[in-house]
Amino acid sequence: MKKNYSLNGIYHKAIVTGGAGFVGSNLVESLLEDGLEVISIDDYSAGKERNLEDLKERFGDQLTAANCDITNKKDLATYFKGVDVVFHQACSKMTICLKDPLRDLEVNAAGTFNLLELARDTSVKKFVHVSTGSVYGIAQYFPTDEKHPVNPTSYYGVSKLAGEKYVRAFAHLYDMDTSILRYYHVYGPKQDSGDYGGVMGIFCKQAIKNEDLTIFGDGTQIRSFTYVKDVVNINKLVALKGGKGEAYNCASGLKVSINDIAQKITKMAGATSKINYADWKPGDIKDFEVSHQKIEDLGFEFEYLDFDKGLQKTFDWYKKVFS
Numbered sequence: 001m002k003k004n005y006s007l008n009g010i011y012h013k014a015i016v017t018g019g020a021g022f023v024g025s026n027l028v029e030s031l032l033e034d035g036l037e038v039i040s041i042d043d044y045s046a047g048k049e050r051n052l053e054d055l056k057e058r059f060g061d062q063l064t065a066a067n068c069d070i071t072n073k074k075d076l077a078t079y080f081k082g083v084d085v086v087f088h089q090a091c092s093k094m095t096i097c098l099k100d101p102l103r104d105l106e107v108n109a110a111g112t113f114n115l116l117e118l119a120r121d122t123s124v125k126k127f128v129h130v131s132t133g134s135v136y137g138i139a140q141y142f143p144t145d146e147k148h149p150v151n152p153t154s155y156y157g158v159s160k161l162a163g164e165k166y167v168r169a170f171a172h173l174y175d176m177d178t179s180i181l182r183y184y185h186v187y188g189p190k191q192d193s194g195d196y197g198g199v200m201g202i203f204c205k206q207a208i209k210n211e212d213l214t215i216f217g218d219g220t221q222i223r224s225f226t227y228v229k230d231v232v233n234i235n236k237l238v239a240l241k242g243g244k245g246e247a248y249n250c251a252s253g254l255k256v257s258i259n260d261i262a263q264k265i266t267k268m269a270g271a272t273s274k275i276n277y278a279d280w281k282p283g284d285i286k287d288f289e290v291s292h293q294k295i296e297d298l299g300f301e302f303e304y305l306d307f308d309k310g311l312q313k314t315f316d317w318y319k320k321v322f323s
């Protein structure tokens with residue numbers, strides 16, 4: 001039987017930071033469907049208005065789409081009245097981090113700090129913080145579980161770890177109910193397909209336009225994919241049951257090579273695109289094997305384990321956007 005992760009009746013008003021982004025907008029939709037009042041907070045540095053447009057039409061006043069930078073605490077404070085749960089998805093992403101690491105530190109660490117202070121001061125009941133598998137750095141063992149040492153090797157990983165550490169400190173100092181989610185490669189509709197986007201979006205866009213695809217390295221590198229709806233449901237489960245100060249890996253266990261993805265997508269598009277190979281990106285990780293035991297022990301069941309089906313849904317969405 002399908003599990004029910006509804007927050008209806010448990011929480012009434014949610015903030016989703018990064019609500020116009022990929023995972024954020026999918027989560028906003030699901031919370032609205034549950035009947036919650038939702039405030040999306042996004043500065044639109046990467047988020048897209050189109051990700052929330054249909055939701056504004058469907059849900060009217062139930063959704064507030066705020067244009068607000070999480071590093072601006074004064075502006076941020078105006079949205080916290082009556083909020084009982086925060087899902088902190090906003091981030092400065094890996095690709096941006098390389099260009100402007102200080103901005104990245106400001107958003108991922110100081111922005112998180114602002115949110116935690118406001119959540120504490122307004123007695124928010126639950127703070128779900130989103131982090132990344134990049135906090136582990138180079139995996140010392142497989143499957144990588146939450147006890148693995150955290151030694152990030154990128155600016156992004158360091159700034160995200162700083163955010164995590166603030167979350168733990170607030171749980172410790174103020175007994176705040178916080179939980180941390182470490183995502184890996186999330187895929188699905190609404191993911192950014194620009195230069196700062198994920199590989200799936202970039203390949204879909206190129207194949208739909210019948211442009212050539214570029215793989216960095218030999219394409220045998222593996223990614224650990226999780227469909228966005230599973231990630232949304234993990235957020236909701238953790239809002240209900242997540243342990244105070246606990247971190248949870250979010251990875252379904254699906255392992256797919258970059259070569260496979262490129263081939264499947266060009267086939268779906270019926271494209272004649274060539275697949276070109278370029279130099280490896282520095283620090284690219286060749287394999288992932290991630291433990292999801294802890295989130296399953298909390299009662300989570302991954303529903304979207306058919307990669308081709310998830311890929312088709314994702315492709316269909318890009319097809320609508322780019323045709």
Ligand SMILES: NC(=O)c1ccc[n+]([C@@H]2O[C@H](COP(=O)([O-])OP(=O)(O)OC[C@H]3O[C@@H](n4cnc5c(N)ncnc54)[C@H](O)[C@@H]3O)[C@@H](O)[C@H]2O)c1
Nearest residue numbers: 018021022023042043045046047069070090091132183186
């Ligand atoms: N997508 C993945 O595969 C993946 C993997 C690991 C971790 N994550 C984490 O998941 C979360 C969501 O990622 P996503 O893939 O949806 O990315 P995304 O870029 O689509 O969403 C992030 C959103 O944050 C917004 N944002 C950035 N800076 C902001 C600021 N200063 N104030 C307000 N909003 C701001 C962006 O405009 C964007 O809409 C992030 O915390 C990211 O670190 C994602």
